Amino acid sequence: MDDRIETMKTQLSFAPLARIETEVLAVLAVDTQTAKGPDAKPQPTLLTADLSAMAAAMTVLASGEFKAGANETLLLHAPAGLAAKRLLLVGLGKQAKVTVHSVRSAAGTAVRFIKPRGIRELVFALPKLDLPAASCTRAAVEGALVGDFDPDTYRSDRKDQSVQSFTLVAPADADKPALEAAFAEGVILGESQNFTRSLVNEPGNKLTPTILAQRAVEMAQEVGLKWSNDSTDKLHELKMGAFWSVSQGSAEPPALIVLRYEPEGVTDGPVLGLVGKGITFDSGGISIKPSDNMEKMKYDMAGGAAMIGAMRAIALLKPKVRVIAVVCAAENMPSGTAQKPGDVQTAMPFSADKPGKTIEIINTDAEGRLVLADGLTYARQLGATHLIDAATLTGACVVALGYVNAGAFSNDDATWAKFDAALDTSGEKFWRLPLGDEYAELIKSDIGDIKNTGGRWGGAITAAEFLKVFVDDTPWIHLDIAGLAWVEDSKPYIAKGPSGVAVRSILEWVRSY
Numbered sequence: 001m002d003d004r005i006e007t008m009k010t011q012l013s014f015a016p017l018a019r020i021e022t023e024v025l026a027v028l029a030v031d032t033q034t035a036k037g038p039d040a041k042p043q044p045t046l047l048t049a050d051l052s053a054m055a056a057a058m059t060v061l062a063s064g065e066f067k068a069g070a071n072e073t074l075l076l077h078a079p080a081g082l083a084a085k086r087l088l089l090v091g092l093g094k095q096a097k098v099t100v101h102s103v104r105s106a107a108g109t110a111v112r113f114i115k116p117r118g119i120r121e122l123v124f125a126l127p128k129l130d131l132p133a134a135s136c137t138r139a140a141v142e143g144a145l146v147g148d149f150d151p152d153t154y155r156s157d158r159k160d161q162s163v164q165s166f167t168l169v170a171p172a173d174a175d176k177p178a179l180e181a182a183f184a185e186g187v188i189l190g191e192s193q194n195f196t197r198s199l200v201n202e203p204g205n206k207l208t209p210t211i212l213a214q215r216a217v218e219m220a221q222e223v224g225l226k227w228s229n230d231s232t233d234k235l236h237e238l239k240m241g242a243f244w245s246v247s248q249g250s251a252e253p254p255a256l257i258v259l260r261y262e263p264e265g266v267t268d269g270p271v272l273g274l275v276g277k278g279i280t281f282d283s284g285g286i287s288i289k290p291s292d293n294m295e296k297m298k299y300d301m302a303g304g305a306a307m308i309g310a311m312r313a314i315a316l317l318k319p320k321v322r323v324i325a326v327v328c329a330a331e332n333m334p335s336g337t338a339q340k341p342g343d344v345q346t347a348m349p350f351s352a353d354k355p356g357k358t359i360e361i362i363n364t365d366a367e368g369r370l371v372l373a374d375g376l377t378y379a380r381q382l383g384a385t386h387l388i389d390a391a392t393l394t395g396a397c398v399v400a401l402g403y404v405n406a407g408a409f410s411n412d413d414a415t416w417a418k419f420d421a422a423l424d425t426s427g428e429k430f431w432r433l434p435l436g437d438e439y440a441e442l443i444k445s446d447i448g449d450i451k452n453t454g455g456r457w458g459g460a461i462t463a464a465e466f467l468k469v470f471v472d473d474t475p476w477i478h479l480d481i482a483g484l485a486w487v488e489d490s491k492p493y494i495a496k497g498p499s500g501v502a503v504r505s506i507l508e509w510v511r512s513y
């Protein structure tokens with residue numbers, strides 16, 4: 001890891017906008033044009049009550065050069081009447097479509113605009129909108145932190161282009177305590193996502209299961225979570241035959257990472273179990289993957305990293321609910337000790353009277369469901385009453401939903417409703433896909449209980465049906481983030497590379513209990 005890069009310092013201010021001396025002042029704008037058709041010109045409107053800022057932007061807004069499209073930018077030097085050296089206009093798009101999520105993106109866009117220009121400080125005006133100011137505050141600082149992340153950790157000529165100082169400016173008559181609380185939350189959320197992203201970004205040789213566990217433990221000690229970190233012996237002791245079968249072909253030992261958040265005074269009520277797939281490299285094993293894009297399979301631990309990042313945020317935000325995270329980390333490799341297609345494995349037993357299911361291995365590349373099977377059973381054994389898992393589980397999910405929506409599944413509508421509501425706050429896109437007995441049929445095995453693949457069609461669903469076997473009757477949500485864990489093309493507000501997807505939604509879901 002690279003320690004040369006400092007993280008961004010963030011502060012909330014209530015000073016008068018026009019008098020703030022800074023390198024760049026960013027002010028947002030919307031397009032208020034409601035008419036449609038060829039003659040309906042965009043009407044960019046500045047989202048501030050500050051008269052000096054409005055005066056400074058007036059000419060360029062009237063010129064038609066800046067349309068206030070979503071994440072559109074325009075930079076003015078030496079704006080008259082402002083103490084700032086530059087005024088940056090950032091568009092939010094059509095007024096009717098503007099949400100808190102547009103503000104998050106705009107803050108990221110502002111940060112990513114100044115980064116390559118060597119500007120290290122940014123003052124960002126909280127937009128005057130018909131939206132809750134606290135939500136906008138939270139989103140703005142979160143978006144700025146997320147925007148500041150770049151994945152070029154191992155470039156020897158890496159320049160520190162991180163924005164050192166981000167100041168959000170709210171009007172003096174705002175509800176200061178409410179905005180301060182929201183701001184602090186946004187910082188925790190942004191930093192936790194970046195923590196997840198820094199883990200996902202690491203190559204397989206630098207982030208083995210052992211090192212992933214060390215990073216999780218360091219974080220747990222920092223924020224005050226209980227933790228345990230075990231390997232091969234513990235897997236054997238717990239009879240985690242499915243998890244072990246994935247790691248048996250690798251020279252790197254597996255890691256069974258458990259993080260616990262136990263708020264004081266909370267002794268009853270739900271225990272939420274967060275289970276993450278932590279494959280630090282997925283070669284496919286004996287059913288080896290084609291070499292094209294195989295390097296991407298370093299991010300096959302993104303689900304586990306999302307759970308670790310979510311636990312960081314949970315520890316700092318202190319919701320009144322108990323949470324346990326189980327991350328099953330392993331490397332999936334071909335070797336003389338690797339498992340083979342046709343092998344039969346026995347998954348972890350839940351209890352003495354509930355023996356582990358037998359699994360026929362059809363394809364050693366369907367390894368995520370194997371480690372999760374034992375992770376889900378273990379989370380239940382540790383007392384989880386509700387389960388959520390996240391995994392870069394199937395290419396089929398990417399075929400179904402592209403890079404736009406991640407897949408989601410649930411065996412319980414009430415639990416799903418809570419997650420669906422969490423999505424409104426997080427702004428992340430998950431699309432619920434079906435489960436059903438007809439799909440479960442496809443993973444029945446002739447030799448044992450189930451097989452680890454269900455054939456060509458409906459691959460994301462048969463993978464979810466596989467997991468469902470191991471959650472029993474526990475309310476459960478499964479997130480297939482294969483298509484969203486890695487940003488394939490950079491966007492104005494986020495770098496190409498690890499996205500940190502699911503951290504925000506999981507956190508909001510946890511807070512809903």
Ligand code: BES
Pocket residue numbers: 282284300363365366367368392393394395396398452453454459482483
């Ligand atoms: N890690 C992969 C899934 C994946 C694909 C993640 C693309 C991110 C991007 C997973 O372990 C896998 O290999 N799944 C197989 C399952 C198949 C063998 C049933 C797949 O999707 O091809």
Ligand code: MN
Pocket residue numbers: 282284364365366367368
């Ligand atoms: Mn695989």
Ligand code: ZN
Pocket residue numbers: 279282300365367368392393
């Ligand atoms: Zn995988």
